Amino acid sequence: MSHLLESILTVAPILQKAFLFDCMVGVTDREKFLAYYPAPGLHLGIKVGDPLRPGSINATAVAEGRRVVRKISKEIYGIPYVAVGYPIMEGGQVVGCLSTGVTTEQEDRLREIAENLTGALGDIALHTESLAKEADYLAQASHTLSDTAAQMESKIAETSQINDLIRTISTRSNVLGLNAVLEAARAGAAGRGFSVVAEEIRHLSQTTSTSAKSIFRILDEMNQLVGVVSAEMERTLNHSIEQSTRIQELYAVMQRLRDMAEQLKTAAATTAYEE
Structure with a gap:
Protein backbone atom coordinates (compact mmCIF):
# COMPACT_ATOMS: atom_id res chain seq x y z
CA MET A 1 0.00 0.00 0.00
CA THR A 104 -27.42 20.13 3.94
CA GLU A 105 -30.64 19.30 5.78
CA GLN A 106 -30.42 22.44 7.92
CA GLU A 107 -29.61 24.55 4.85
CA ASP A 108 -32.55 23.08 2.92
CA ARG A 109 -34.84 23.64 5.88
CA LEU A 110 -33.59 27.23 6.16
CA ARG A 111 -34.17 27.79 2.44
CA GLU A 112 -37.67 26.31 2.68
CA ILE A 113 -38.47 28.59 5.63
CA ALA A 114 -37.10 31.56 3.69
CA GLU A 115 -39.20 30.67 0.65
CA ASN A 116 -42.33 30.28 2.77
CA LEU A 117 -41.55 33.55 4.57
CA THR A 118 -41.04 35.31 1.24
CA GLY A 119 -44.38 34.00 -0.04
CA ALA A 120 -46.23 34.94 3.15
CA LEU A 121 -44.70 38.42 3.23
CA GLY A 122 -45.58 38.85 -0.44
CA ASP A 123 -49.23 38.05 0.31
CA ILE A 124 -49.23 40.36 3.33
CA ALA A 125 -47.63 43.11 1.25
CA LEU A 126 -50.36 42.79 -1.38
CA HIS A 127 -53.12 42.98 1.25
CA THR A 128 -51.36 45.89 2.96
CA GLU A 129 -51.09 47.74 -0.34
CA SER A 130 -54.79 47.14 -0.94
CA LEU A 131 -55.61 48.43 2.56
CA ALA A 132 -53.45 51.50 1.91
CA LYS A 133 -55.39 52.28 -1.26
CA GLU A 134 -58.71 51.79 0.53
CA ALA A 135 -57.54 54.01 3.40
CA ASP A 136 -56.60 56.72 0.91
CA TYR A 137 -59.99 56.41 -0.73
CA LEU A 138 -61.71 56.61 2.67
CA ALA A 139 -59.69 59.71 3.54
CA GLN A 140 -60.66 61.36 0.26
CA ALA A 141 -64.33 60.41 0.76
CA SER A 142 -64.26 61.74 4.33
CA HIS A 143 -62.74 64.98 3.10
CA THR A 144 -65.47 65.29 0.46
CA LEU A 145 -68.20 64.60 3.03
CA SER A 146 -66.66 67.14 5.40
CA ASP A 147 -66.73 69.79 2.66
CA THR A 148 -70.33 68.86 1.85
CA ALA A 149 -71.35 69.20 5.50
CA ALA A 150 -69.74 72.66 5.60
CA GLN A 151 -71.67 73.64 2.47
CA MET A 152 -74.90 72.40 4.08
CA GLU A 153 -74.24 74.57 7.13
CA SER A 154 -73.77 77.57 4.82
CA LYS A 155 -77.00 76.83 2.93
CA ILE A 156 -78.95 76.43 6.17
CA ALA A 157 -77.60 79.78 7.32
CA GLU A 158 -78.84 81.33 4.07
CA THR A 159 -82.24 79.68 4.56
CA SER A 160 -82.39 81.06 8.09
CA GLN A 161 -81.91 84.55 6.69
CA ILE A 162 -84.82 83.99 4.28
CA ASN A 163 -86.91 82.72 7.18
CA ASP A 164 -86.10 85.88 9.14
CA LEU A 165 -87.29 87.91 6.15
CA ILE A 166 -90.55 85.91 6.08
CA ARG A 167 -91.10 86.58 9.79
CA THR A 168 -90.49 90.28 9.26
CA ILE A 169 -92.97 90.39 6.39
CA SER A 170 -95.49 88.45 8.51
CA THR A 171 -95.14 90.91 11.39
CA ARG A 172 -95.59 93.90 9.12
CA SER A 173 -98.58 92.27 7.41
CA ASN A 174 -100.16 91.67 10.79
CA VAL A 175 -99.68 95.34 11.71
CA LEU A 176 -101.12 96.44 8.37
CA GLY A 177 -104.07 94.09 8.82
CA LEU A 178 -104.72 95.43 12.30
CA ASN A 179 -104.64 99.02 11.02
CA ALA A 180 -106.98 98.08 8.18
CA VAL A 181 -109.47 96.60 10.67
CA LEU A 182 -109.37 99.78 12.71
CA GLU A 183 -109.91 101.94 9.63
CA ALA A 184 -112.75 99.70 8.47
CA ALA A 185 -114.40 100.05 11.87
CA ARG A 186 -114.21 103.83 11.60
CA ALA A 187 -115.73 103.73 8.10
CA GLY A 188 -118.76 101.88 9.48
CA ALA A 189 -121.02 100.24 6.93
CA ALA A 190 -118.97 101.61 4.04
CA GLY A 191 -115.88 99.78 5.24
CA ARG A 192 -117.57 96.46 5.93
CA GLY A 193 -116.18 94.74 2.83
CA PHE A 194 -112.73 96.14 3.48
CA SER A 195 -112.97 94.79 7.04
CA VAL A 196 -113.36 91.21 5.69
CA VAL A 197 -110.21 91.63 3.58
CA ALA A 198 -108.35 93.09 6.55
CA GLU A 199 -109.25 90.08 8.72
CA GLU A 200 -108.04 87.69 6.01
CA ILE A 201 -104.76 89.60 5.86
CA ARG A 202 -104.35 89.28 9.63
CA HIS A 203 -105.23 85.58 9.51
CA LEU A 204 -102.72 84.98 6.70
CA SER A 205 -100.11 86.94 8.63
CA GLN A 206 -100.63 84.85 11.77
CA THR A 207 -100.52 81.61 9.78
CA THR A 208 -97.33 82.74 8.05
CA SER A 209 -95.81 83.68 11.39
CA THR A 210 -96.64 80.28 12.86
CA SER A 211 -95.21 78.50 9.79
CA ALA A 212 -92.10 80.66 9.90
CA LYS A 213 -91.55 79.69 13.55
CA SER A 214 -91.90 75.99 12.65
CA ILE A 215 -89.51 76.38 9.73
CA PHE A 216 -87.01 78.23 11.92
CA ARG A 217 -87.23 75.50 14.58
CA ILE A 218 -86.70 72.76 11.98
CA LEU A 219 -83.80 74.62 10.41
CA ASP A 220 -82.23 75.13 13.83
CA GLU A 221 -82.52 71.39 14.56
CA MET A 222 -81.08 70.58 11.13
CA ASN A 223 -78.23 72.98 11.75
CA GLN A 224 -77.44 71.27 15.04
CA LEU A 225 -77.53 67.84 13.38
CA VAL A 226 -75.32 69.02 10.54
CA GLY A 227 -72.93 70.41 13.14
CA VAL A 228 -72.73 67.01 14.82
CA VAL A 229 -72.22 65.30 11.46
CA SER A 230 -69.56 67.83 10.51
CA ALA A 231 -67.67 67.29 13.75
CA GLU A 232 -67.85 63.49 13.36
CA MET A 233 -66.69 63.75 9.73
CA GLU A 234 -63.77 65.88 10.84
CA ARG A 235 -62.77 63.23 13.38
CA THR A 236 -63.28 60.51 10.77
CA LEU A 237 -61.13 62.42 8.30
CA ASN A 238 -58.32 62.83 10.83
CA HIS A 239 -58.57 59.16 11.75
CA SER A 240 -58.55 58.13 8.08
CA ILE A 241 -55.47 60.22 7.37
CA GLU A 242 -53.70 58.77 10.40
CA GLN A 243 -54.74 55.24 9.41
CA SER A 244 -53.50 55.79 5.86
CA THR A 245 -50.15 57.00 7.20
CA ARG A 246 -49.80 53.99 9.52
CA ILE A 247 -50.67 51.56 6.72
CA GLN A 248 -48.12 53.21 4.44
CA GLU A 249 -45.51 52.80 7.17
CA LEU A 250 -46.57 49.16 7.64
CA TYR A 251 -46.30 48.57 3.90
CA ALA A 252 -42.76 49.99 3.92
CA VAL A 253 -41.83 47.67 6.81
CA MET A 254 -43.33 44.68 4.98
CA GLN A 255 -41.29 45.55 1.90
CA ARG A 256 -38.12 45.65 3.99
CA LEU A 257 -38.99 42.30 5.59
CA ARG A 258 -39.65 40.87 2.14
CA ASP A 259 -36.24 42.05 0.96
CA MET A 260 -34.64 40.51 4.04
CA ALA A 261 -36.44 37.21 3.36
CA GLU A 262 -35.12 37.27 -0.21
CA GLN A 263 -31.60 37.85 1.11
CA LEU A 264 -32.09 34.99 3.58
CA LYS A 265 -33.24 32.70 0.78
CA THR A 266 -30.23 33.66 -1.32
CA ALA A 267 -27.89 33.09 1.60
CA ALA A 268 -29.45 29.69 2.25
CA ALA A 269 -28.89 28.58 -1.35
CA THR A 270 -25.71 26.66 -2.08
CA THR A 271 -23.49 28.61 -4.44
CA ALA A 272 -20.05 27.17 -3.78
CA TYR A 273 -20.62 23.55 -4.84
CA GLU A 274 -18.54 23.69 -7.99
CA GLU A 275 -16.04 21.16 -9.19
Whole structure:
Protein backbone atom coordinates (compact mmCIF):
# COMPACT_ATOMS: atom_id res chain seq x y z
CA MET A 1 0.00 0.00 0.00
CA SER A 2 1.08 3.54 -0.73
CA HIS A 3 2.85 5.30 2.17
CA LEU A 4 0.75 8.45 1.57
CA LEU A 5 -2.41 6.38 1.61
CA GLU A 6 -1.35 4.75 4.89
CA SER A 7 -0.69 8.20 6.40
CA ILE A 8 -4.11 9.45 5.34
CA LEU A 9 -5.74 6.37 6.85
CA THR A 10 -4.00 7.23 10.11
CA VAL A 11 -5.10 10.86 10.24
CA ALA A 12 -8.61 10.37 8.77
CA PRO A 13 -10.42 10.03 12.15
CA ILE A 14 -8.49 13.08 13.40
CA LEU A 15 -9.51 15.05 10.32
CA GLN A 16 -13.16 14.21 10.97
CA LYS A 17 -12.99 15.72 14.45
CA ALA A 18 -11.20 18.82 13.14
CA PHE A 19 -14.13 19.92 10.95
CA LEU A 20 -16.42 22.63 12.31
CA PHE A 21 -19.56 20.70 11.28
CA ASP A 22 -20.37 17.01 11.64
CA CYS A 23 -18.65 15.44 8.67
CA MET A 24 -18.36 11.93 7.29
CA VAL A 25 -14.94 10.83 6.01
CA GLY A 26 -14.07 8.01 3.66
CA VAL A 27 -10.73 6.74 2.34
CA THR A 28 -10.43 4.43 -0.67
CA ASP A 29 -7.80 2.94 -2.89
CA ARG A 30 -8.52 2.64 -6.58
CA GLU A 31 -11.11 -0.14 -6.07
CA LYS A 32 -12.63 -0.21 -2.58
CA PHE A 33 -13.19 1.59 0.71
CA LEU A 34 -10.35 1.28 3.18
CA ALA A 35 -12.01 3.34 5.92
CA TYR A 36 -15.37 5.02 6.52
CA TYR A 37 -16.33 7.30 9.41
CA PRO A 38 -20.00 8.35 9.32
CA ALA A 39 -21.27 11.59 10.85
CA PRO A 40 -24.02 11.56 13.51
CA GLY A 41 -26.56 12.89 11.04
CA LEU A 42 -25.09 11.37 7.90
CA HIS A 43 -24.58 7.62 7.58
CA LEU A 44 -24.68 6.11 4.10
CA GLY A 45 -24.28 2.52 5.27
CA ILE A 46 -20.85 2.13 3.68
CA LYS A 47 -18.59 -0.62 5.07
CA VAL A 48 -14.87 -1.17 4.77
CA GLY A 49 -14.23 -3.34 1.71
CA ASP A 50 -17.24 -2.08 -0.26
CA PRO A 51 -16.28 -1.51 -3.92
CA LEU A 52 -16.45 1.92 -5.49
CA ARG A 53 -19.73 2.47 -7.28
CA PRO A 54 -19.36 3.47 -10.92
CA GLY A 55 -20.12 7.18 -11.29
CA SER A 56 -19.72 7.93 -7.58
CA ILE A 57 -17.55 10.86 -6.48
CA ASN A 58 -14.83 8.46 -5.32
CA ALA A 59 -14.80 6.50 -8.56
CA THR A 60 -14.89 9.70 -10.63
CA ALA A 61 -12.05 11.34 -8.63
CA VAL A 62 -9.90 8.20 -9.01
CA ALA A 63 -10.67 7.71 -12.70
CA GLU A 64 -10.24 11.36 -13.72
CA GLY A 65 -7.63 12.47 -11.17
CA ARG A 66 -9.52 15.62 -10.17
CA ARG A 67 -11.47 17.07 -7.29
CA VAL A 68 -15.18 16.23 -7.53
CA VAL A 69 -17.94 18.11 -5.65
CA ARG A 70 -21.57 17.06 -5.74
CA LYS A 71 -24.75 17.92 -3.93
CA ILE A 72 -26.78 14.80 -3.37
CA SER A 73 -30.55 15.17 -3.09
CA LYS A 74 -32.63 13.68 -0.30
CA GLU A 75 -34.18 11.16 -2.72
CA ILE A 76 -30.93 9.17 -3.04
CA TYR A 77 -30.13 8.25 0.57
CA GLY A 78 -32.96 9.97 2.43
CA ILE A 79 -30.55 12.68 3.60
CA PRO A 80 -29.49 15.70 1.52
CA TYR A 81 -25.73 16.27 1.65
CA VAL A 82 -22.71 17.69 -0.16
CA ALA A 83 -19.79 15.36 -0.86
CA VAL A 84 -16.22 16.11 -1.96
CA GLY A 85 -13.89 13.55 -3.49
CA TYR A 86 -10.18 14.40 -3.67
CA PRO A 87 -7.75 12.13 -5.52
CA ILE A 88 -4.67 10.98 -3.58
CA MET A 89 -1.64 11.33 -5.86
CA GLU A 90 1.71 9.63 -5.31
CA GLY A 91 4.46 9.39 -7.84
CA GLY A 92 2.28 11.06 -10.42
CA GLN A 93 -0.33 8.31 -10.10
CA VAL A 94 -3.74 8.21 -8.42
CA VAL A 95 -3.54 5.73 -5.57
CA GLY A 96 -6.83 6.44 -3.87
CA CYS A 97 -9.40 9.04 -2.81
CA LEU A 98 -10.21 11.02 0.32
CA SER A 99 -13.91 11.88 0.48
CA THR A 100 -15.86 14.04 2.90
CA GLY A 101 -19.53 14.87 3.22
CA VAL A 102 -21.72 17.21 5.26
CA THR A 103 -25.50 17.23 5.48
CA THR A 104 -27.42 20.13 3.94
CA GLU A 105 -30.64 19.30 5.78
CA GLN A 106 -30.42 22.44 7.92
CA GLU A 107 -29.61 24.55 4.85
CA ASP A 108 -32.55 23.08 2.92
CA ARG A 109 -34.84 23.64 5.88
CA LEU A 110 -33.59 27.23 6.16
CA ARG A 111 -34.17 27.79 2.44
CA GLU A 112 -37.67 26.31 2.68
CA ILE A 113 -38.47 28.59 5.63
CA ALA A 114 -37.10 31.56 3.69
CA GLU A 115 -39.20 30.67 0.65
CA ASN A 116 -42.33 30.28 2.77
CA LEU A 117 -41.55 33.55 4.57
CA THR A 118 -41.04 35.31 1.24
CA GLY A 119 -44.38 34.00 -0.04
CA ALA A 120 -46.23 34.94 3.15
CA LEU A 121 -44.70 38.42 3.23
CA GLY A 122 -45.58 38.85 -0.44
CA ASP A 123 -49.23 38.05 0.31
CA ILE A 124 -49.23 40.36 3.33
CA ALA A 125 -47.63 43.11 1.25
CA LEU A 126 -50.36 42.79 -1.38
CA HIS A 127 -53.12 42.98 1.25
CA THR A 128 -51.36 45.89 2.96
CA GLU A 129 -51.09 47.74 -0.34
CA SER A 130 -54.79 47.14 -0.94
CA LEU A 131 -55.61 48.43 2.56
CA ALA A 132 -53.45 51.50 1.91
CA LYS A 133 -55.39 52.28 -1.26
CA GLU A 134 -58.71 51.79 0.53
CA ALA A 135 -57.54 54.01 3.40
CA ASP A 136 -56.60 56.72 0.91
CA TYR A 137 -59.99 56.41 -0.73
CA LEU A 138 -61.71 56.61 2.67
CA ALA A 139 -59.69 59.71 3.54
CA GLN A 140 -60.66 61.36 0.26
CA ALA A 141 -64.33 60.41 0.76
CA SER A 142 -64.26 61.74 4.33
CA HIS A 143 -62.74 64.98 3.10
CA THR A 144 -65.47 65.29 0.46
CA LEU A 145 -68.20 64.60 3.03
CA SER A 146 -66.66 67.14 5.40
CA ASP A 147 -66.73 69.79 2.66
CA THR A 148 -70.33 68.86 1.85
CA ALA A 149 -71.35 69.20 5.50
CA ALA A 150 -69.74 72.66 5.60
CA GLN A 151 -71.67 73.64 2.47
CA MET A 152 -74.90 72.40 4.08
CA GLU A 153 -74.24 74.57 7.13
CA SER A 154 -73.77 77.57 4.82
CA LYS A 155 -77.00 76.83 2.93
CA ILE A 156 -78.95 76.43 6.17
CA ALA A 157 -77.60 79.78 7.32
CA GLU A 158 -78.84 81.33 4.07
CA THR A 159 -82.24 79.68 4.56
CA SER A 160 -82.39 81.06 8.09
CA GLN A 161 -81.91 84.55 6.69
CA ILE A 162 -84.82 83.99 4.28
CA ASN A 163 -86.91 82.72 7.18
CA ASP A 164 -86.10 85.88 9.14
CA LEU A 165 -87.29 87.91 6.15
CA ILE A 166 -90.55 85.91 6.08
CA ARG A 167 -91.10 86.58 9.79
CA THR A 168 -90.49 90.28 9.26
CA ILE A 169 -92.97 90.39 6.39
CA SER A 170 -95.49 88.45 8.51
CA THR A 171 -95.14 90.91 11.39
CA ARG A 172 -95.59 93.90 9.12
CA SER A 173 -98.58 92.27 7.41
CA ASN A 174 -100.16 91.67 10.79
CA VAL A 175 -99.68 95.34 11.71
CA LEU A 176 -101.12 96.44 8.37
CA GLY A 177 -104.07 94.09 8.82
CA LEU A 178 -104.72 95.43 12.30
CA ASN A 179 -104.64 99.02 11.02
CA ALA A 180 -106.98 98.08 8.18
CA VAL A 181 -109.47 96.60 10.67
CA LEU A 182 -109.37 99.78 12.71
CA GLU A 183 -109.91 101.94 9.63
CA ALA A 184 -112.75 99.70 8.47
CA ALA A 185 -114.40 100.05 11.87
CA ARG A 186 -114.21 103.83 11.60
CA ALA A 187 -115.73 103.73 8.10
CA GLY A 188 -118.76 101.88 9.48
CA ALA A 189 -121.02 100.24 6.93
CA ALA A 190 -118.97 101.61 4.04
CA GLY A 191 -115.88 99.78 5.24
CA ARG A 192 -117.57 96.46 5.93
CA GLY A 193 -116.18 94.74 2.83
CA PHE A 194 -112.73 96.14 3.48
CA SER A 195 -112.97 94.79 7.04
CA VAL A 196 -113.36 91.21 5.69
CA VAL A 197 -110.21 91.63 3.58
CA ALA A 198 -108.35 93.09 6.55
CA GLU A 199 -109.25 90.08 8.72
CA GLU A 200 -108.04 87.69 6.01
CA ILE A 201 -104.76 89.60 5.86
CA ARG A 202 -104.35 89.28 9.63
CA HIS A 203 -105.23 85.58 9.51
CA LEU A 204 -102.72 84.98 6.70
CA SER A 205 -100.11 86.94 8.63
CA GLN A 206 -100.63 84.85 11.77
CA THR A 207 -100.52 81.61 9.78
CA THR A 208 -97.33 82.74 8.05
CA SER A 209 -95.81 83.68 11.39
CA THR A 210 -96.64 80.28 12.86
CA SER A 211 -95.21 78.50 9.79
CA ALA A 212 -92.10 80.66 9.90
CA LYS A 213 -91.55 79.69 13.55
CA SER A 214 -91.90 75.99 12.65
CA ILE A 215 -89.51 76.38 9.73
CA PHE A 216 -87.01 78.23 11.92
CA ARG A 217 -87.23 75.50 14.58
CA ILE A 218 -86.70 72.76 11.98
CA LEU A 219 -83.80 74.62 10.41
CA ASP A 220 -82.23 75.13 13.83
CA GLU A 221 -82.52 71.39 14.56
CA MET A 222 -81.08 70.58 11.13
CA ASN A 223 -78.23 72.98 11.75
CA GLN A 224 -77.44 71.27 15.04
CA LEU A 225 -77.53 67.84 13.38
CA VAL A 226 -75.32 69.02 10.54
CA GLY A 227 -72.93 70.41 13.14
CA VAL A 228 -72.73 67.01 14.82
CA VAL A 229 -72.22 65.30 11.46
CA SER A 230 -69.56 67.83 10.51
CA ALA A 231 -67.67 67.29 13.75
CA GLU A 232 -67.85 63.49 13.36
CA MET A 233 -66.69 63.75 9.73
CA GLU A 234 -63.77 65.88 10.84
CA ARG A 235 -62.77 63.23 13.38
CA THR A 236 -63.28 60.51 10.77
CA LEU A 237 -61.13 62.42 8.30
CA ASN A 238 -58.32 62.83 10.83
CA HIS A 239 -58.57 59.16 11.75
CA SER A 240 -58.55 58.13 8.08
CA ILE A 241 -55.47 60.22 7.37
CA GLU A 242 -53.70 58.77 10.40
CA GLN A 243 -54.74 55.24 9.41
CA SER A 244 -53.50 55.79 5.86
CA THR A 245 -50.15 57.00 7.20
CA ARG A 246 -49.80 53.99 9.52
CA ILE A 247 -50.67 51.56 6.72
CA GLN A 248 -48.12 53.21 4.44
CA GLU A 249 -45.51 52.80 7.17
CA LEU A 250 -46.57 49.16 7.64
CA TYR A 251 -46.30 48.57 3.90
CA ALA A 252 -42.76 49.99 3.92
CA VAL A 253 -41.83 47.67 6.81
CA MET A 254 -43.33 44.68 4.98
CA GLN A 255 -41.29 45.55 1.90
CA ARG A 256 -38.12 45.65 3.99
CA LEU A 257 -38.99 42.30 5.59
CA ARG A 258 -39.65 40.87 2.14
CA ASP A 259 -36.24 42.05 0.96
CA MET A 260 -34.64 40.51 4.04
CA ALA A 261 -36.44 37.21 3.36
CA GLU A 262 -35.12 37.27 -0.21
CA GLN A 263 -31.60 37.85 1.11
CA LEU A 264 -32.09 34.99 3.58
CA LYS A 265 -33.24 32.70 0.78
CA THR A 266 -30.23 33.66 -1.32
CA ALA A 267 -27.89 33.09 1.60
CA ALA A 268 -29.45 29.69 2.25
CA ALA A 269 -28.89 28.58 -1.35
CA THR A 270 -25.71 26.66 -2.08
CA THR A 271 -23.49 28.61 -4.44
CA ALA A 272 -20.05 27.17 -3.78
CA TYR A 273 -20.62 23.55 -4.84
CA GLU A 274 -18.54 23.69 -7.99
CA GLU A 275 -16.04 21.16 -9.19
